Amino acid sequence: MNHQSSPETAIFPDDKPTSLAARCWLDDASILDIDQFVKTLSGIKSKGVRPDLIGSIITHYASKWIPELSAEPPQSPVINDLLQSPPESATASWLKKRFFLETIVTVLPPEKDAVPCSFLLRLLKKANMLGVDSNYREELEKRVAWRLDQAALKELMIPCFSHVRGTLLDVELMLRLVKRYVELDIEGLRSGVGIFKVAKLVDAYLAEAALDSELALPEFMELAGAVPPQARATDDGLYRAIDTYLKMHVNVTKQERKTLCRLIDSQKLSIEASLHAAQNDRLPVRSVIQVLFSEQTKLHSHIDWSRSFSITKSPNPGLDPHERCHSSRELAMIQQMEIKKLKENVSKLERQCHMMQSQIEKLSEKKKGFFSWRKFAMSTTLRDISVEVANESLEGTGFNSSSIGRQTPVNGKKGRSKNSRKWRQSMS
Template structure:
């Protein structure tokens, strides 16, 4: 530390001074890891802010451990070069990396948010690769879970270095991180952080679902690790489930139903609901639930639109859309015109139906009356014929021959005045 003595005029006792991180990274000043650890300890003793110490560690660590560099191409080349050497060199490199990781974990500032989350994830990835001790691994996982909402999907996709695990990604690690985050105080205080983690988890599930060795239990465990209110929209989870069903065609009908129960159909956007309604991989019951949820959305929207909410101060989409979604004035006017057109069409159809129903009823009544009068006429005619054939009681005739009937008919057609004149 004598060679790295700081000027006496530096006001560490009072307000801390922000030092440019690059001033500590000169190779002529920092020669090895032990000297770097002593330097960091001296800086901590002087009262430098934890954020500045974390910046120093983040920028200096890749000099000793290239795998911690955010440049993936450089890290991959360094890693490939190390593992193409002789077996003795591989073992030496493996032990050296393990020593560096354990040393860096030991000098991390204890304060939250003092270290970037992506750097901690890279440190954990290297630690898992070199079989880091459980105590150091637990410490890293705890620190990452504090700020999981700041992690990127790229850094979260840590490979599984265990020979007993069949998956390509370390899904069990992500499950532990998410559960720690949910149990932490940060998740309770910040709702925005929970929403960010939910989006991150859904994106991770969509990538992990492509692995044919990923079991259904692991997929479900990670999906339900977050509370139901964490997902403002269910599109990401639906995409992950659809990807899993596509990559695992042997999933049984019962397992498909259990997966689709994870989706809240009410939180699907119109595009996702349209895709789900035509998705042959989903069970029929799930498709019906999606259609029913969309129908309820339309009904509720129409009820609010026609209740006079456009003329008031209340938003016409209250309780229907996700947080942060609001319609423009043009969209509201277009919706109002469309709803008015639909209402006019419904009224016109109702009027046409009533008119057709009235016509049908009149036709039925007319047909019924025609047949009743026809029946009465036939009955009367039949009675008269029978009475004529069998004889008329008033006239005193008995059974008559055809000639008698003819004479009677002729006589009956003769007017009375002509009969009197003939007599």
């Protein structure tokens, strides 16, 4: 490193702490010597350089020494030639990289915002791969958890390097990071906006982790519940993750499905997610009913609100409620309500048609016995008439009409009495 040609005032501008500025402090010869780098970095710190610039120097140096730590394309051929040291055993190379990573962790600035979160995640991934001491990994986890709301999903997809666990992703690591961040949020050390970003990251991470058939249900539920419910503005991401898990894990019992679906707040589902859940046969019936009931409640409350708002604010209260709504969401909700009513009307008409058809079939079956029924009806009518005439003829004779077996009118016509006598004589 050339100290004479690099005065502190002309090293790099104060507003651009980039890798180009870091190259002004380092030369290619110091990349291969970690001890020389530590001495150089100590001299830079003693000059009072800002922590973010020191972090940029460390990021540049580590990315040159271990290309996997860089988010940029591979280095130039000159750097590659320098990095091509004489052949050595795999164990020696592993020990050298492990010592290098532990040294990098020790020289990180105490300020947690000095190093980008993406670089810390790549450093943590490499540390888990090389089996770095747990103290150094815990330090990296603390730094990552501090800036977890700035992380990207791609960087969080750290594989599981344990031989005991069979999952593809290190879900336990993600759970530790989320729990640390939530604790910081509860203590008021982080802003309240970041917890919403972390909740989205967790839901997206769960959707990817759910594709692993080895992921156990308790691990999935613990990570999903690590984020406070109020941190999720919408549960669409969580619903997508749960649906993916149920799709990939067909052996989940009915009770486990119920327990898993309790994590979803049906009030926080969008219209699209609610429609999908209403037709999802993987969900328990109780969950589907809750989704439908919540959607109906939201529709009614929204309609009542729009009516009250239109009555108080609209200059023309006689307009139709459909004309008072201006947003696309309101129009979509009203259209859905109308479609629902049409479906109900169609189902009622179908039921009525089925009832009419069954009645027609019953009438067609009775049509064959129509004439016998008519004959029976005529004979019954004649019997009633004869009994009535007999009762009329017995008026004043002292006989009770109940002796004939049928109650007849007391007052009859005169003409009928004569006919009744002839009818009695003919019967005798």
